[in-house]
Amino acid sequence: xxxxxxxxxxxxxxxxxxxxxxxxxxxxxxxxxxxxxxxxxxxxxxxxxxxxxxxxxxxxxxxxxxxxxxxxxxxxxxxxxxxxxxxxxxxxxxxxxxxxxxxxxxxxxxxxxxxxxxxxxxxxxxxxxxxxxxxxxxxxxxxxxxxxxxxxxxxxxxxxxxxxxxxxxxxxxxxxxxxxxxxxxxxxxxxxxxxxxxxxxxxxxxxxxxxxxxxxxxxxxxxxxxxxxxxxxxxx
Numbered sequence: 001x002x003x004x005x006x007x008x009x010x011x012x013x014x015x016x017x018x019x020x021x022x023x024x025x026x027x028x029x030x031x032x033x034x035x036x037x038x039x040x041x042x043x044x045x046x047x048x049x050x051x052x053x054x055x056x057x058x059x060x061x062x063x064x065x066x067x068x069x070x071x072x073x074x075x076x077x078x079x080x081x082x083x084x085x086x087x088x089x090x091x092x093x094x095x096x097x098x099x100x101x102x103x104x105x106x107x108x109x110x111x112x113x114x115x116x117x118x119x120x121x122x123x124x125x126x127x128x129x130x131x132x133x134x135x136x137x138x139x140x141x142x143x144x145x146x147x148x149x150x151x152x153x154x155x156x157x158x159x160x161x162x163x164x165x166x167x168x169x170x171x172x173x174x175x176x177x178x179x180x181x182x183x184x185x186x187x188x189x190x191x192x193x194x195x196x197x198x199x200x201x202x203x204x205x206x207x208x209x210x211x212x213x214x215x216x217x218x219x220x221x222x223x224x225x226x227x228x229x230x231x232x233x234x235x236x
Contacts, residue, residue, distance in 0.1 A: 019064035023179060025172040029162035036159060037062055040132065041069035046157035048124065049132045050139060053161035056199035059134040062161070063100045066132060074098035080106035087116035094123030098130045105135040108143040118149040164200070169193055173203055182211050184221035191223045195230055209235070 026034045039045035051059055060078070067074045075096050079085065080103040093099055107113035124131045135142050138160070139153040164172060173189040196206050213229050214221055229235055 019061045020068050021062075021065045023175065024058060024061055024065060025164065025168060025175060027162060027164045027168045033159040033161060034062075036157065037066050037132075038069070040130065041066045043130070047128070047130045048121075048156040050153050050156065050158045051132065051134045051161055052137055052139075052142075052158070054136060054163065056201040057161045057163045058200065059161055060102055063102055063132060063134055067098065067100055070098050072097050074100070076100045076102065078102040079104060085113075087112040090116040090120040093120055094127050094129055096129065099124065099132075101131070101133045103135065104133045105137065105142055108135075109145055111145055114144055114146040114149050118146055118152060121149070121152050166193060166198075169198065169200070169203070172200065173207065176204060177207055180207060180211060182207065182214075182221060187223055188221050188226060191226055195226075 021034075021038060024034070033051065036045060036049065037051075040047075040049055051062065053059055063076065067076055073096055075093065075098070077089075077100070079101060082089070085107075101117075104117070107117065121131070123129075133153070137143075139150050139158065144150050144153075170186065170189045170193055173192060174184075174186065177184065177189070192203065192206065192210075196203065210221060210226065210229060213232075213234055214225065217225075219225050
């Protein structure tokens with residue numbers, strides 16, 4: 001297999017190659033976990049990492065970024081997006097050297113899935129494989145019912161990914177806009193943050209809408225222009 005190639009199952013073929021460590025705004029609270037994940041990608045440090053945090057803080061971004069640096073076969077599975085998900089999915093995955101399971105909270109409380117994940121976890125440990133998991137909450141609070149699974153998850157590296165502070169979000173919006181070819185001054189980003197939903201997913205969607213709206217009207221992004229857009233019928 002080609003070095004760095006990811007093995008993708010039929011149920012999920014799209015890997016977001018735009019995600020990498022370089023375009024992730026770390027934030028002051030996430031410096032340690034960011035360093036740990038880069039070490040994980042290089043085969044150093046903890047082999048198993050459980051990453052948790054609320055929606056839109058960048059968990060999926062970091063999972064993609066970590067796998068992008070891997071120089072061996074790897075599999076990424078977004079559990080909440082898999083249609084007809086069965087517990088048997090986890091069978092045989094431990095044979096893969098590097099594995100990322102996104103949104104494991106989507107199987108919490110489902111005992112057959114938890115037992116299957118528990119067995120996979122033990123095989124990953126015995127095989128010396130690398131595993132990274134993401135969820136919305138800490139293993140103790142995520143809603144898992146299998147106590148042995150909770151114990152296993154908590155026995156390795158558990159890190160919270162914190163949301164960015166407001167000034168960091170402004171910087172992140174500006175960085176994303178630059179990558180999209182959108183030009184505006186910092187006053188625009190500050191205004192957007194004050195007047196829109198504050199999670200990063202919503203902010204990125206708003207940037208896309210603003211970019212389309214500015215092209216349609218052949219105008220640059222300014223505070224008055226953004227205000228007009230937010231008050232227009234085009235903004236939903």
